[in-house]
Every structure is written in C-alpha cells, then in structure tokens.
Amino acid sequence: MNTGKVYIVGAGPGDAGLITVKGEECLKHADVILYDRLVNPLLLEKAEENAERIYCGKLPDRHHLRQETIQELMIEKAKQGLYVVRLKGGDPGVFGRSGEETAALEETGIDYEIIPGISSGIAAPHYAGIPLTHRELSGSFAAITGHRSLDNSGASPDWNALVRAVDTLVFYMGVKNLPIIAEKLKEHGKPSHTPVMLIEWGTTGRQRVIEGTLSDICTKADNEQVQNPAITLVGDVCSLRSEPSWFEKKPLYSRYVWVVKTSMPPSRVGEMLQENGAEVHEAPRFAAVPSASLLPDNIQLYDSLSFLEADSVPVFFEALRKQKIDIRSLPEKIYAGTKRTQKKLEGYGIFPFLEKAPEQEYSLLIGTKESLPVRANHPVWISHRLHVNENTRKTTARLVKDDMINTIVLPCAKAVDTLLCELDGIGVSAVEWTNNRTVICYGPQTAQRAQAEGINVYSTLEKPKQEELLKSVASLG
Template sequence: MAENSKKKGKVYLIGAGPGDPDLITIRGSSLLSSCDVIIYDNLIPHELIVTAPPHIEKIYVGKSASAHTLPQEKINELLVEHARQGKNVARLKGGDPFVFGRGGEEAEYLRKNDVDFEVVPGVTAGLAAAASAGIPPSHRDMSSAILLLTAHGAADHDLFVDWDWVGKVKKGTVIGYMGVRQLPTVVEKLIEGGMPPGIEAAMIERCCFSTQKVVRARLEDLPAEAERQNVNPPAIFIIGEVAALSEKLEWYNRKMLSGVRIMITRPADQSRWIYQLFRNMGAEVIAYPTIKTRYNDDKEGWEKFIRSGGKDNWLFFSGENGVRYFFGYLKSKQIDLRLVGRYAIAAAGHGTLRALRDLGYQPDYAPSVSGMVKFAQQMCEDIEVHKIKLIRVRGQLPHDNIAEILKKGGAEVHPLTLYKTEYADWRENEIKRLFMHPPHMIMFSSGKSVDGLVNILGHDKALELAAKSKIATIGPTTSEVVRKYKMEVELEATRHSIPDLINQIVQYYQKK
C-alpha cells in the first residue's frame, strides 16, 4: 500500500485537432485509451469522448462565450489534484494545446506544483481551416509569412495585438481565431493600420466538419457578408492574397454525404465502424448513444457452458454484444478456447455474423432471414431442434421470444445472460450542442435506443429533436416504437440489418 500511495500521476496536454475526430494524432488517440481520467473542453469531437473506454472518468470543463463550467484556476487545480492521486490525466483541448488553448498556463501551473507533464501537439484550427477551405497559407508567389492571432477581446485596450503593425503585413497571410463577434472592429483596425480594403479574405465556420461553411469576400466587405450568411462561432478568418485561391482549390465538401449530419444512437463500442463509414462518405457523424451495455456475471450460465458440450450441443448468438462479452470473458479468465469447439454455433443477424468472423469463427448455422423470431422459426424447420441442447447467449431480457420458440420446438434451452442494457447519460452541455446543430437523420437500430432518447431528453424534447430531423430504423419493430412516441419514420431497412439501413440512408440522400 505504501508503494502504491507514492505513485505519481502525469498530465498529458493533448491537442484533439479542429473537429474531425480522425485528425487527432496517433499518440493522442493512444493516450485516450490508456489514461485514468479525461478532462476535456467544449469543442472536442464528441466521438472521442463516447468511444473512450467506459472505466475512464470523464470530466467536462468546457468554456464558451457565454458560459464557463469552471474558471481556469479551478481547472489548473483539478489537473494537479488528479495527478497527485496517482492518475494519468488526459487534458484534451481543441486544436493544439499551445495555440490559443491556454495550454501554456496549465503547463506553468503543473511545473510550479511539481507535476510531470507531456505536450501532445494537435492540428491547430487556423491551419486546418485554411486547408479545408482550399487556402494555402504559404505560397511561393503570394505569401512568405503566416501570422496567427486571436481576435477575442479586440475592442479591449489591454489586448496585446498591435493592429497597426498587423495592418502593414505584406506578402503574408493573417489567420484569426475567435473573431466572429469582433470582426467589424478587427477589419476597421486593420484598414486603419494600412491593410488594403480590397485584399482577399475568407471566414470558415466549423472547419473540418462536413457542414463547414466558407464565406469569401474582400476585406472591407467580409463583416457584412459573414452577417448575411449567418456565420456563428467557432469560426476562423483568413486575410491575404492566398484567400483568392479558395474557390479554385476548394476540395472538402465533395463526397456523396457532404453536408449531412447523421446521429447514431447505438452504443459507441458497437458503432466505430459505422462512424468511420459515414465519415468516409462525407457525413458529419453525431455520436450520441442513447443506450449502453455492461457485463453481467451469470455464474450459473457459465457453469452450464463449461460442463456441457459435445454432440447436439449448440451456442446461439443473436447480437454483437453477446459475441463481445462471451469471448471477452473467456480471454479475461484464460479459459481454453477449445471449449467452444465442442459446440455447433448458430448466429442470427449480420452484425453477429461479422463479429464472429472477425474472431475467426465460421458459424454452422446462419440463414439469411430478417428478424430474430423468423430466425428461430427457420431454425426449427431446418434442424431437428428436439434433439439439441442450446446455450442461448443473450442480454438481460424481460421476455425471450427466441428461447420460447425453440423450446416449443423441443429444444433444451439454457440462458447465458452476459450483459445488461441501460439508458445512457448525457450532460447538459451535450444536449445543448445537439440542439445547436441538430441531425438531418437519426438512425435507430433497436426499439430500446428509441426508448433511450425519450428517457434522456423527455418526450417533449425528443419530439422537438425529431421534428428537426428525419428518422431511419432497422425494421418494423423499431418503427413501431418510434410511432408509439408520436414520431414519424422516414426510412426503414428492408432487410433489417445495419448495412441495409446505411445503404437506405445513402440512397435517400443521393436522390436529393
């Protein structure tokens, strides 16, 4: 105990990048999976938080223009407090921690308090915004200097930016952060300082999101154009001859789902491949799981599995969670995998089949039928189920229709209940963010995920969100739950699988 109490924690000041979760560094991503606590800011991609392992503590300390969860001094103290408890702390900040992210102040405080730290650089929003808008900040013929500045508080006398000096920059590119509300003042000061009113300029809202907005204008016209196009924070402004290249070099929003926000409500640990698939097609993924799962220790069920096996013994998997928890338990307890070979395997559903194959298992029975009830009925027709003993790997259920059908067919069914499904928890800031940028499409893959949305938001707020969006479901059972809450279904998968549902969503937007 004495040795453990002396363990020193470490703080990692990590840059999360500008918005797209794919733009975090490999080092940063690795630390998010291995730390003890994540302390994160407002503009962090939500996907990075929900896909972090569930045992990691997550603490939101975000600031916005109108609200601060914690003052900076308290954040500094929080970092030291957790490190002194022997924890490794991922301090996750938007962009790069040392570029207008107050990472320098936090590093100073950590050093002052003798806390070890490491800085993990990130892609800063100013350079990311330029790249995503097709603006090269440096260019052999146009710009040999890049100036990054913050416009926050531009009207204050004590701000350190010398606008007269900036206004005299020649053959360079000025990139400004936090300048939406101060833009008229900034432009006025720059022109007064000698910057040509007709020089090219641009403003990029929500850079590196599928729904990013690029506004182009001459410097003197930029404030009016930004207001006309309703530019809101977060946004970056870029001033310089290179801004003229944006229209010619624009490349970012040219994919089949560019400009579409899709909300995924499945548990995050099942949805990484869906997030990546939609993002590869250009969509902005809103990773807001409405349900989560946790392991359930079914000692009786495990004992039955270990003692049974042999001729006419089956393992029945009907979901990815069952596969994950089943093989995860075997690995954690170092149970010989050859035990599985004593069973024939039945797999219901595309996701289940994929999960088993990813582990190197080819099911003995996996007919292509839609729905779990039809699967069980088909199994009774194809196999002499009255001769078999079956371990039914499942979650905690109030009623098991599959088991009832198989029992009626004469099978001996024993449940192995490996996980519980619960409603997720959303913080107030997460709900606020969701309604600021609501999804165009909400994807439900189970009735439970619909129940989860209503449980989290309340029925009125869930209806409000649904009214701003379209709803796509995996099949008629889920659609029935949606309609129970007086919400409308726009799309329904015909083959009742996640790949088919994704395909339906893609086709829907391709027709538009």
C-alpha cells in the same frame, strides 16, 4: 503515493478524426480528462468508461471554470497519482493558455508532457479549400488573437508590421471585433478590396464560409449572423477558393447521424458514413458483463447448440476455457440465428447451420436474457448482459441539447425502443424531437415499429445494404 502526470493534449480543430495518434492514446489511458467547450464530444468516447470527465468549457463572454481553478484541479488530480489529460481545442500552444498551465505545473513539481494538435487556423482554411501559403500569392502568415481588446484601449497587435510584412493574416475568434480588425488593417495600408474569408465551425458539418473584402465583410457577417468559433482569413490566398471545397463536396457533408445501436461492436455503417463526409455518433455503447451462471457440465448430452446472437459467441468460448470444458465435447450440430453470428462462429473454426434448431432436438439456446424467448421450449444459457456506458449517454445528451444531430438511423425494430429509452433518459420527447429530423429505417418492420410510436419515417430501406443507406442520406442534400 506516487505523483501522477499531466498530459496537455491538443484535440484538433473540430473534426474528431484530426486528433493525433499520441493524443488518442492519452485519452485511452486517462484517469481524468479536463476538457474545453470546443473539444468534439465524440473524442471523449475514446476514454475508458470509468475515466472522470470534467467540463472546463468557456464561451468568449462567459467562463465556466476560471483558469486558476482549472490549474488547481490538474495539480490536485496529479497529486492523487492519476493520469491526467488536459484536452484543449486546436493546439495547446496557439491561444490555448498552455504557458500558464505548464508554469503552474513546473511550480508544483508536477511532471507533464505536451502533445501538439492541429490548429484551427491551419485546418479550417484547408477544409474551405484554401492554403495559407502559395508560391505566387503568399510566402508568410501570422496567427493573431481576435477576441481580446484590439482598439487603442488595451494590448494590441503591431498593425503596421502585420500589414507591411505578412501576406496572410489568420485571426482567431475575431467575430465580435471584426469591425475593429477591418478598420485597423485599412488604416495601416491594406487595400479595401483585399479578400477576406470567415470560416465558422471549420472542419465540422456545420462549417460555413463567408467571402468578402475588407470593405464589406462586416456587413456580410452581420447579414449571415456569423458567430464564434470562427477563423478570419485576410489575404490574396482567399481568392483561390472554388465553391464548394473538397470537404463540402462530400455527399454526406452537413449530416450529423446518430446510428442507434442495440449491440456491442462498432458497425461498418458508421465508418462508411464518416468516409462520405458525415459526422457519426454510434450510441448507446455497450459492454458485455458475463453471466454468473456456469455452462452445463454435461454439454455433450445436448443434441445441438443454438447461438441466437453474435456477441454471445466469444463469451461462450471464454466460459469453456474458464470451466476447462474440452471443445471436442461439444455437440456436432450447431446453429446460428443470424449471419453475423455465423461469421463469428466461423472465426472459431465452427461452421454452423444458419437456421433455428428443430423443435424435436434437445438444443441448448445461448444468448442474452433479452434475446432468449420468454417461454423457450429448449433449455437456455444466458451468456451475458449488456451494460450501457453512462458516459456515452452524457455525450448523446450534449449532442441532442446542442441541436447537432439531424439524421437518425434505426437498423432494427429493437433500435426504436432504444431510441425512446435514450431520449426519455435525458428528458426529451422522442416524437417532438424527431419531428424535424430525418429518420431512416432498415426494413418495413422497423418503420412500422417507429410509426406506431408516432415517429415520422423519412425513408425505409428495403435492402439493409450500406449503398442503399448512403443513397438515402445523400438524397437529403
């Protein structure tokens, strides 16, 4: 068996869009992903469904997997000939212990690559509106670990050098040791009025910025109950912040939206929400499993074909190809049940009627089992069934249990049933969970269906347009 390879990938600082192109490609090809706590769970959605996901999450005071165990797992999986991705928050080489991991790989002769990531110490200040360097205020910066022992009892930075030689100081995970950091900097000559900024959950919708000075930042941090992950920025560049920052000015900043899906393709709605500052989870994720039943050989004998949903269209044409049925034998009349189905057919050079087939026509109905009528007056062909990605369900469960989602979008009445099913699967009451979250429905039918299940609806969009959804979510502030 050939030995596999390990890719140590920087996941970036929190915003899922900040992973590198090469890092994303590694995720798409991964057989195994070993990921840390601070990795955005949405990044795991970029991997194939059958990729094994192993949580190596760590908290500052509690370790889920020991570092040695993680290294042993990487080596074990690579020796099985697998494509292994070690996914780490930020950049692997900035307090990410990549040096220990590469040493272990070198020792065992495992091939590896390192794919750098954007470090939170650089990205979080940008998202707070602050550059680390500035022509007039800062010509240097230093990255310092903030969560190991910083007093005289253990390994400690050269405080004198930091104060005398560096303009901007960036402490990683320094909330617990903030009193020591402030005291040591003042003790070695930093003025007590030096600007300080704490950036909690930088680059995400939960980002908070606490401003102060070396003399009062500890009190402010206590009052605001700041917790890790957080970056502590010390230096005159902190005075450049204009409140709010470019990121915090986005209309959907702080919104984490779950768009409940009932079909396969990603929606343009999700893209629009992200562009306007929201974090977006589109779930469940589906894959089409083609039907085992064959298309009728005498398809030319039907008066017409009726496509009930868009996802059936490519499956139908693939079935034509496999069964070697000439497209010229199709009936002249073709109907589309929705506008999206109409557009999908047009992509194949077919321009259908946007309506139902007349009852008197001998029409073949084409769709999934769920979309086809229970008692059809026409013959039917089940094109495929929708397979739900179980790993996406795990992502949903984590987002729900970590209390990250604050807004739910229900695009159709069927999405209400999907929401109930997904929440029930993770042991959560839909009525209780949605009670303190914002639910937005497309159209009165969807709203009525949600309300019938005891779900409080914040807003009902009369027109299912992106602009209306944006306006509704933005009004939440």
